[in-house]
Amino acid sequence: MTATLLHLALSLSLSSCGAPPGPAPVLEVDSRLAAQSSLFERGVRAAGEGVWVASGFGLANSILLEAPGGVVIVDTMSGRRQAEAVLAAFRETTGLPSPEKPVRAIILTHHHSDHVFGGGVFVESALESAVESAVENAGGTSPVAAPPVYAHATTSQEIDRVVNALSDALYLRSMRMFGQFLPAASVANAGIGPTLDYEPSDLTLARPTHVVEERLDISVAGLDLTLVHAPGESSDQLFVWLPKSKTLLAGDNIYRAFPNLYTIRGTAYRDVRQWVASLDTMRDLGAEVLVPSHTSPVAGKEAIAELLTAYRDAIQYIHDQTVRGINRGATAEELVAEIQLPPHLADHPWLAETYGTVAWSVRAIFDGYLGWFDGRGAHLDPLSAEDRSLRLSAALEDGRPLAEQAKSALASGDVRWAAELADHWLRLKPKSKAARETLAAALEEQGKVHPSANGRHYLLSQAAEIRGELKIPPTPRTEVSDEFVDSLAIGPFMEALPVRLKAEKALDRDTVVHFHFPDVEEHYTIHLRHGVAEVRHRAPAKADLSITVDAKIWKRIAFGKRSPIAAVASGELKTGGGLFAVVGFLNLFER
Ligand SMILES: [Zn+2]
Incomplete structure (x- = not known):
């Protein structure tokens, strides 16, 4: 159903009651969420020398940086009303922006609406200052230019995508997610800010005029800034670094709450590995002040x-x-x-x-x-939602045990329903031969008539696996030729190690391991830190365990073509920590 149809359906179902619905009931707020509210007191606070944060005016913060000859505004709130309140509060607390120190640049950390749609207010403020000073100094004849707006190269198109292609779906889901239409007393806060408080009539965009690809060093009115592309909460995320005061403006890649690696209002995949890499880039800066665009x-x-x-x-x-x-x-x-x-x-x-x-x-x-397929054959071509509702209703009325109904469905040729029921049955009774046979038969029947070769083979293979007639061997790494293994780069081998970590066995470990690969002259550090293996492509300052081995040998060890013990015995793998330390380390990873 399109969002427009959904709106129509909703309004029809509401109007069928004769009167608009009463207000939604006020519901108690979870204490942990309620405690978050203390972070969002409305006001402007100093975060460091010349760094001012306005928070509590909307979902996001707006940040004012004082430069010798003006101010820089980082993030602009979600609409005119919020931005005007922030601008007034900045002036009241700091006296800025002022005619002597007007807005000289705007930086958008990313395209999300809580950061970009109040932009026009700050541009207008800069233009007013420019007109005033032009009138004073030159009789109003000099041209007046708007301040530059910096953002990542893709931010403009990301804004357009949200405004156009997906607007109906994202609007409806956002309104639910932010509780925009709930009674105020039911909404303690929005998790990372007091409230979204989105008003479509209030949007005023300062479109980016200067783009950042990977990194841009600028000086604005005497203030040095570095803008760095740091994909994370969005793919166009930037952070801002003030090298002189060691101040890091992190955008939305960190705030005081578990990160939205996925947002339920709907989003394409947020590449969480890149998010981690962006946080590592930030860690390397050694910041002394951290100012996120949400929370404190x-x-x-x-x-x-x-x-x-x-x-x-x-x-x-x-x-x-x-x-x-x-x-x-x-x-x-x-x-x-x-x-x-x-x-x-x-x-x-x-x-x-x-x-x-x-x-x-x-x-x-x-x-x-x-993607969407979880790998279980019963979920490959499921029943339509309506068909499932009908069968579920009939099954509950029927009242016979799950096993009986699964067998009946199979016998009557209702193979998708039989597969679904047998899948539940087998999960509850993993040792039941009858459950296995029913599921296998239901998948096989679907496979036999499946129009897609892919679908047919998947279902027939899985049916045979469930019956124990087929066992697909593990990835045949050892059969790969030495020549092929030699042709692979070492980097991806090191980067793939962390996803094999048996975290439960490494929760109490805090160990730094230095890998040196002399044949390719590369160094890697693996910091095993309480269930996480951080890999860096560099030598550590200090290691608990050092391993020196040619990349060529290590790749063979990783492919199971060579035993690490044999490599130590032959002197191909040298270690400062002894054989047991190396084997103990390797045993923390899945083979
Ligand atoms: Zn945000």
């Missing part, structure tokens, strides 16, 4: 380093353990039930699930890599 700033080099590390570890943990489960053949449903953050991350004050959740993230990562 943080000061102190050590506190910021700890925070960025915990945040990136949480994201990597969920990513790696989901991919590990995917390789084992688990479904998204099974992984959601299984994967939780380890306690030190779950209890971290910046990782409470008051915005994103672990469960949604696991599903998004599964879907991002493998």
Whole structure:
């Protein structure tokens, strides 16, 4: 159903009652979510020398940077009303922007509506200052130019996509997600800000005029800034770095809540590995002030380093353990039930699930890599929603046990329903031969008449596997020729290690391992940190374990073509930590 039809259906169902619905009831708010509200007190606060943050005026923060000859505004709120309130509050607290120090540039950290749709207000403020000074200084004859608006090269088209192609679906789902139409008393806050408070009549965009590809160093009115592309919460995300004051404006790649690795209002896959890489780029800066575009700033080099590390570890943990489960053949449903953050991350004050959740993230990562099909034949060509509702209703009325109804469905040729019921049956009774046979037969019947060769083969293979007639061997890595293995680069081998980590065995480990590959003269660091393996393409400052081995040999070890013990015995693999340390380390990873 299109969103327009849905609107129509909703309004018809409402009008059929004769009167508009009464207000939705006020419902109690979860205490953890309620506690978040203290972060969103409305006001302008100093975050560091010449850095001012307006928060509590809308979902996002707007940030004012004072330069010797003007101000820079980073993020512009979601509409005119919010932006005007922020501008007035900046003036009241700081006296800025002023005729002497007007807005000299605007930076949009990304395209989301809570950051871009108040932009016009700051442009107008700059133009007014320019007109005033032109009148004073030159009798009003000099040309007046709008300030430059910096954003990533794709931000403009991302804004257009949201405004046009997907607007109906995203609007409806956003309004639900932000509780825009709930009674105010039911809405404690929006998780990362007080409220979205979106008003379509109020949008005023300052379209980007200057784009950033990967990195751009600029000086605005005497203030040096570096803008860095840092894909994460969105693919066009930027962070802003002030090298002199070591201040990091992180955009939406970190805020005081578990990150929205997936947003339920609907989004394309957010590449969480890139998100982690972006956080690592930020960690390397050694920031002394961190100003996110939502929730509160943080000061102190050590506190910021700890925070960025915990945040990136949480994201990597969920990513790696989901991919590990995917390789084992688990479904998204099974992984959601299984994967939780380890306690030190779950209890971290910046990782409470008051915005994103672990469960949604696991599903998004599964879907991002493998798409909608979970791998179980019963879910390949499921019944239509209506057919399933009809059969479910009939089955509940029928009242016979699941097993009986699965067998009956198969006998009557209702093979999709039989597969669905038998799939549940087998999950509940994994040792039941009858459940196996019923599911296998239902899949086989579907496979035999499937028009797609892919569908046919998948279903017939899985039916035979379920019956125990077929066992597909594990990926035949050892059969790959040495010549082929030699032709592969070492980097991807190292980058693939973390998704094989048996996290549950590494929760109490904090170990730095240095890999040196002399034949290609490359160094890697693997920091095993409480259930997460961070891989960096560089030598560590200090290692607990060092391994020197030619990349050529290591790749063969990784392919199972060579035993690490034999490599140590032959002197091909040298280690400062002894054979047991190397084997102990390797045993923390799936083969
Ligand atoms: Zn935002």
